[in-house]
Amino acid sequence: xxxxxxxxxxxLLGGAAALPVLGTPALAxxxxxxxxxxxxxxxxxxxxxxxxxxxxxxxxxxxKFFQAAQxxxxxxxxxxxxxxxxxxxxxxxxxxxxxxxxVIGGALSxxxxxxxxxxxxxxxxxxxxxxxxxxxDGKKFGITQSGSSFHYMGAKxxxxxxxxxxxxxxxxxxxxxxxxxxxxxxxxxIVPHIAKPLxxxxxxxxxxxxxxxxxxxxxxxxxTSANNAANERAKSAAFLAxxxxxxxxxxxxxxxxxxxxxxxxxxxxxxxxxxxxxxxYDKAKPGIVNGAMRINAGAALNxxxxxxxxxxxxxxxxIKGHITMETLVDPSYxxxx
Amino acid sequence: xxxxxxxxxxxxxxxxxxxxxxxxxxxLAVFLALVAIAEWGTRAxxxxxxxxxxxxxxxxxxxxxxxxxxxxxHLIPSLTRLAVGSVLGVTIGIGVGVIIGxxxxxxxGLVPLVAALFPIPKIALLPLFVIWFGIDEGSKYALIAxxxxxxxxxxxxxxxxxxxxTLIRMGQSFGLSWWSIxxxxxxxxxxxxxxxxxRISLAIGIILLVAAEMLGAQYGIGxxxxxxxxxxxxxxxxxxxxxxxxxxxLTSAVIGWVEKRMLAWRI
Numbered sequence: 001x002x003x004x005x006x007x008x009x010x011x012l013l014g015g016a017a018a019l020p021v022l023g024t025p026a027l028a029x030x031x032x033x034x035x036x037x038x039x040x041x042x043x044x045x046x047x048x049x050x051x052x053x054x055x056x057x058x059x060x061x062x063x064k065f066f067q068a069a070q071x072x073x074x075x076x077x078x079x080x081x082x083x084x085x086x087x088x089x090x091x092x093x094x095x096x097x098x099x100x101x102x103v104i105g106g107a108l109s110x111x112x113x114x115x116x117x118x119x120x121x122x123x124x125x126x127x128x129x130x131x132x133x134x135x136x137d138g139k140k141f142g143i144t145q146s147g148s149s150f151h152y153m154g155a156k157x158x159x160x161x162x163x164x165x166x167x168x169x170x171x172x173x174x175x176x177x178x179x180x181x182x183x184x185x186x187x188x189x190i191v192p193h194i195a196k197p198l199x200x201x202x203x204x205x206x207x208x209x210x211x212x213x214x215x216x217x218x219x220x221x222x223x224t225s226a227n228n229a230a231n232e233r234a235k236s237a238a239f240l241a242x243x244x245x246x247x248x249x250x251x252x253x254x255x256x257x258x259x260x261x262x263x264x265x266x267x268x269x270x271x272x273x274x275x276x277x278x279x280x281y282d283k284a285k286p287g288i289v290n291g292a293m294r295i296n297a298g299a300a301l302n303x304x305x306x307x308x309x310x311x312x313x314x315x316x317x318x319i320k321g322h323i324t325m326e327t328l329v330d331p332s333y334x335x336x337x
Numbered sequence: 338x339x340x341x342x343x344x345x346x347x348x349x350x351x352x353x354x355x356x357x358x359x360x361x362x363x364x365l366a367v368f369l370a371l372v373a374i375a376e377w378g379t380r381a382x383x384x385x386x387x388x389x390x391x392x393x394x395x396x397x398x399x400x401x402x403x404x405x406x407x408x409x410x411h412l413i414p415s416l417t418r419l420a421v422g423s424v425l426g427v428t429i430g431i432g433v434g435v436i437i438g439x440x441x442x443x444x445x446g447l448v449p450l451v452a453a454l455f456p457i458p459k460i461a462l463l464p465l466f467v468i469w470f471g472i473d474e475g476s477k478y479a480l481i482a483x484x485x486x487x488x489x490x491x492x493x494x495x496x497x498x499x500x501x502x503t504l505i506r507m508g509q510s511f512g513l514s515w516w517s518i519x520x521x522x523x524x525x526x527x528x529x530x531x532x533x534x535x536r537i538s539l540a541i542g543i544i545l546l547v548a549a550e551m552l553g554a555q556y557g558i559g560x561x562x563x564x565x566x567x568x569x570x571x572x573x574x575x576x577x578x579x580x581x582x583x584x585x586x587l588t589s590a591v592i593g594w595v596e597k598r599m600l601a602w603r604i
Binding site: 144145 | 385386387464467468471472551552553554555560563564567568569570
């Protein structure tokens with residue numbers, strides 16, 4: 001029950017944080033470039049764009065699409081994009097350490113009770129009797145790169161179960177999927193809209209939830225260049241406010257399902273313009289609905305989870321030991337938890 | 338014909354030049370100057386730490402790598418992959434190249450095939466190799482072997498083609514057997530070409546090392562560089578790149594030494 005009350009409080013706080021920003025006069029059509037992946041987890045930006053929330057806030061938004069989180073962080077550092085939403089990777093932290101990027105808000109979160117990221121095993125491993133994560137001791141766990149969110153999830157799960165995993169870097173998500181399907185690796189963890197169709201095909205099996213091991217995991221965060229965070233407060237705040245409005249619509253339509261079936265349908269159609277755009281609507285819909293995870297209200301940031309991730313990166317020796325939360329996060333924009 | 342003026346006008350010596358001379362340490366000086374500029378720039382601040390790492394930091398990263406023993410943990414798998422892969426590729430390559438050079442039938446059959454294999458980016462085949470040879474060492478050996486195979490074949494049959502025909506004719510007129518001609522004239526005659534081809538093949542092998550370690554390698558110089566790149570850790574990235582460069586210089590020196598030993602018969 002503590003969950004519900006906290007969630008309610010969070011929404012209120014987020015709303016309250018957004019209010020003064022909404023009251024400020026709109027910026028005169030500032031051009032901003034927003035980095036995005038064609039994933040459901042980026043829906044808040046798409047909603048804010050399609051429903052004109054960015055325009056209302058005086059932002060003229062251009063999307064720049066990326067294939068992975070890592071290049072997005074580099075694009076922000078080089079000034080090719082203004083805002084991005086992605087997992088906190090080692091690369092993002094290293095760029096923050098060099099004074100290039102700053103995390104200013106939170107987006108996707110794990111939450112018990114809402115379908116989150118899944119732990120998958122290959123069919124071969126499943127047939128060999130690996131039906132719970134505990135049995136994965138010494139097995140090959142696919143990751144894109146050391147220091148990716150997959151590495152973090154695997155390590156957290158292994159620590160909780162008291163087992164050791166062999167992390168196999170495969171660079172790209174499609175490569176991990178291929179290796180898992182062909183049984184070259186044994187296990188992986190991934191967002192539900194990829195996990196469920198894979199499991200449906202019978203080539204892999206879902207054996208656990210990431211939320212059981214990392215409750216309240218702040219999966220993705222909103223980040224921008226250090227310059228935007230420090231010197232362009234109006235622009236950054238306006239972006240976050242519009243993003244939060246998009247997130248609220250998305251949560252109401254697909255996560256809490258409080259907005260009714262029509263709103264849900266409309267939301268899926270909107271998201272479909274960006275996600276699985278190459279598939280017909282009927283085929284894309286289950287993927288989008290399954291992929292709906294909570295996007296924090298008011299773009300609130302779970303600093304406890306971010307701190308935990310930062311500590312893990314340092315403990316693994318992936319980033320320099322002197323990096324602190326202040327280097328990575330600018331907490332002045334949104335509510336933190 | 339005798340012009341008295343011609344005898345009195347001295348003709349200056351116009352020969353010389355156009356000949357590479359051996360000047361020591363200039364290469365080293367250029368290298369050191371570049372490193373010094375980078376060090377100065379990063380210290381003074383007109384090169385931001387986002388653009389280039391500080392050379393002294395790269396050096397200390399390298400020292401950490403050595404002190405923690407991680408250097409060998411990364412270097413040994415990489416050297417093994419490079420050695421096994423390139424020995425496979427180069428031996429098969431030289432064998433096939435010599436056979437192409439000697440038999441017209443084989444040449445007609447295989448040269449187009451080699452030409453078709455050569456331009457394929459071997460990295461593109463990596464996922465396929467993972468399925469064929471497994472995600473462990475097999476796929477990495479295969480990738481490096483294929484990458485070194487094609488340039489070796491091309492260099493080898495080119496070298497065999499360039500063996501002086503008059504020497505072969507001479508051998509024939511002395512009544513040497515076919516096998517004797519191959520052993521005593523064709524192979525030694527082709528060796529300079531094969532060895533210079535080897536320089537290119539092995540450099541390609543080192544390039545492919547990074548590609549081979551993209552999939553499923555936990556340790557290795559290539560894996561180390563890729564990890565540093567994704568963590569945006571420029572010091573580690575450059576430390577890895579320097580190791581690869583050193584590897585390139587080393588293989589080139591080894592081939593130079595082999596050339597000196599095996600081609601001593603050349604005048």
